[in-house]
Amino acid sequence: MPHANAPLTERGRLRLASCVVDDGWPLRRAAQRFQVSPTMAKRWADRYRVEGVAGMVDRSSRPLRSPRRTPAPVERKVLHLRAKRRWGPARIGGRFGLAASTCHAVLRRAGAARLAHLDRATGRPVRRYEHPAPGDLVHVDIKKLGNIPDGGGWRTQGRRQGKLNRTATTDHATDRWGGARLGYSYLHTAIDDHSRLAYTEILDDERKDTAAAFWRRAQAWFAAHGITVRRVIADNGSCYKSFLWRDTLHELGIAVKKTRPFRPQTNGKVERFHRTLTEEWAYARPYPSESARRAALPAWLHAYNHHRAHTALGGHPPTSRVPNLSGQHN
Template sequence: MPHRNAPLTETGRLRLARCVVEDGWPLRRAAERFQVSPTTAQRWADRYRTHGEAGMRDLSSRPHTSPRRTPTRTERRIIKVRILRRWGPARIAGLLHLVPSTVHRVLTRYGLARLTHLDRATGRVIRRYERERPGELVHVDIKKLGNIPNGGGHKVLGRQEGRSKRRGAGYSYIHTAVDDHSRLADSEILTDERKETATAFWTRAHAFFTQAGITVERVLTDNGYCYRSRDWRNVLAEAGITHKRTRPYRPQTNGKVERLNRTLLDEWAYARPYRSEQERRDVFPEWLHTYNHHRGHTALKGQPPASRVPNLTGQYT
């Protein structure tokens, strides 16, 4: 298929060639008429003389021979190591004494999935899914985060002094709930991950989703102690919500909230050097609002989560 700026399509090439070959037009006149160079006009005229109308089609740019292509035996060894060990190009190249770029080309040529798309335990391609409506499934998780000592950590003071001040700073626990369909999130920075704290957070998060017009049907969590407690089970049962837990050692099952945790660290927690834990916490509500209302999400075709929740209060602010 010709590219969008190509001056000639297959029909245009055929008309040009016939003007030169059958009607006897000079090359320069034909080139000027069809707005191409005389060299191009000569090429299509010669192709028409040799192959007729079939010669007006685009030919493959692949060379007839590739003497420097990686030998088939080496390609098989690369594929075997990838399938059996699930290594990346750099590690495979080190084992087979190759260049990583060569290994990467072989893996791409045979269409082998990226490691990020594979389940490391089974080697199977991870199936990406999305629930059909808001509230059908809500992912819940807790992220443990080291506090910043007063005066700043190693990003402000340097690694040596930052380490000495880090002692005794303690930890924060970020409790997060994210809707599977819309990616709308509610998150709070709390002091621990006990069952009472987790249950109280979910009560507030449930109210947040309800206010947004979302009826929560199921909640997915890991196997943490707080999520296996009687308090957690009762608070979900009272609201008629089904609780589902991930399989042990399979965090990818709860991947949407895990991915939000990484985004949260990159774009808020470690986005700039803070001089105190309180300074970082003061920025958090604004960041969360930006995430829900303004930040484009790749899974939503560049739109924010609020675009999928028409009843969300203040989505146009």
């Protein structure tokens, strides 16, 4: 591609060469007319004589020979270690005494997939899927977070002050050594596979009756947004393996699906949502108490569903994929 200050584009080169070759203009006259050097005018005229219009396009600047290129045996070692151990360029370079940029160039030339696109256990490319319509599949999972003491926890106040704040917090239990135990918050989440529309509640436990009651509220929320849920996938947690969970979903006309054991990638959309949730809400700022953190959740969820750009959706928010949610199809 010609740069911003280039005097000639492909069409300009053709006009210059045509003036010299077809109309018989002297090189200096053509060069002066098109504001280039005579050497440049000769280059395009010679190409036009030999290749015609096809010779006016840009060519790769890659040299025909690269004497300092990494030797082929070393490249094979780099690719073998990548395939066998699934290491990154920096770690491979440390093994062979090469610069990380050199290893990266070798992997790029060979078309090696990025580590983020590989399953670390098998080395195979990750299969990504997306159901065609909202409600075809909803992912469900639970995220466990420690409660924040009044005055802030150890993440913001340090170990000593955080421990004092825990002890000073009212209505807390104690362990057998007399230490304060504030318990946990359980984030029950349901996220639509197609639109990534998410519904989350903070509950006190992860028992089967709690999970079943959560799903009834989650289904009502999805229905209010115009989504009819047809299938739900969850991991093999005890609450999701219970007869109560199965019977609750069957009563509502929903098919129950389980992830393969020890394969959290199958439920990856809700796992990734929980990572975003902790980064942008749970640990995003120093909350003075657990109640303050919980109070901030509804606003964050609204921003996530209605305004936050989602990379998997082409930079659009989840609501952009829910028909008629925002009145776009009145």
